Amino acid sequence: MKPVLQVVSPGLLTTIQDLGRPAAIAAGVPPGGAMDRFAHRAANLLAGNSPQDATLECTMSGPHLVAEEPCLVAITGADFQPRINGAPAPTWTSLFLSRGDRLSFEGRRIGARAYIAVGGGFEADRWLGSRSTSLIAGRGGMQGRALARGDVLSVSAERSAPVVAGRQLPSGLRPAYAEGALHAMPGPHVRRLDAESRKLLFSAEFTVTRDDDRMGYRLDGPQLSMSGDELLSFGLVAGAIQMPRSGQPILLMADHQTAGGYPVVAVVISASMPIAAQLAPGDTVRFTQTTAAEASRRRLALSSALATLSAP
């Protein structure tokens, strides 16, 4: 363990995340992990890490960190306007910090979640095979909680990747966060919506309400009407759009409940989840109906964008 960064102020909600604990859902534990997996992976690759390493997920505002040792960092995802010693620093780029350098953020411009990776990967508590912070369980990451002032972040001392500052993911290969459209496939219970409501689901504008966190977003939009008996509970997935009796859809995110009985009328495809992860309360969004073939094409496009960052 080698301490590299000290937390001067943590920001609104900054947690340590990796790719989550998908095996734990069988025990009722949310899969967790970075909400925006593309930004998380890109940050790691830019910092010379493997995509599985832990990053900081910063929600709605960035932390203020001081380098205790020279280190390589990369900031991806939302644009919170990073500053190094007060001077603007680029996102989606590997950056070198010298001892004593200060990384801070001017304020949110686009998106809701920024990711910070450090060369070597953050050391953190492992729980059920993952370093991700589970706030509901109080386990993983930094003692199962969000970062706090005075925390010291360490990297594994044994790892020494070559340090290359200035590598960048070109803007054309980054997700279109401002697009406002999420591609979704019809869900198992879409036929419970009447024809008019089905049309509205895949065309109307929905607003992300303040009831928005890592478990899911409650959406506000046109009243959708549904029929059918109550369902027996079944296993859920991130991206599922649940329709409770209120008619207000819920989009399930990384820390979603693992099972439930509300109808699932659509499921956002994996390639659109990074865009969903960047929605903030008050943002509007539309669901574009898509097919498995189109979903696969979009998934592969994101993989090849990341492949450009893999070490030679």
Next chain:
Amino acid sequence: MPPPRSIQKARIHPLGDTALLAELGSRLDTALNTRAIGLAAALRKRRDVRQAVAGYSSVTVHFDPDQATHESLGAAIKRLAAKRPKMAIPGRLHRIPVVYDGPDLDDVARAVGLSVDAVVAVHTRPIYRVFLVGFVPGWAYLGPLPEELELPRRDVPRMRVPAGSVAIAARQTGIYPLPVPGGWHLIGRSSVKLFLPDSDPPCLFRAGDRVKFFAARKTQ
């Protein structure tokens, strides 16, 4: 000879591009649940399956989209589901002490037309089955609850149900492992720890286990 009613074909629904829902039926039925648990276990052995989780009468399958499609996996699931299920191994039996003093106990008794003592007697009568583990860490859906106690969920859910609350709704019963919002009727409480974050798996109950409640004296 036609196959028994419970051995019928699975219905496959995509759940986005990396998962699917295989429905074996839509009834609250122990035999269906046993088949779902068996099917999930068989699917977890496949290389193209990342995780498979049994619901009451369905299996949610997370797959590797580089190795499988809804069609290829759906066909494999239909073959597996058509096989005669293996003899079910009886799950572990848990005996759980409950102090029956929940805030909804009197209302439940009134609503179902029984005395409080009779509600307790009916609730402690069956050996319940763990149909599925999920919702929040440590939560298990237990049932079937005897028909005498069948009630719809509360109209207005509580914002925060205390951990350890023993609750009923429809033909189900359960114990809240953590303080979370909930719409079930609270009839008692138990001090048994259901979410065990430092164990693996991190929960006391597993799908297929059996649970027997008994009335414990109030301490304090």
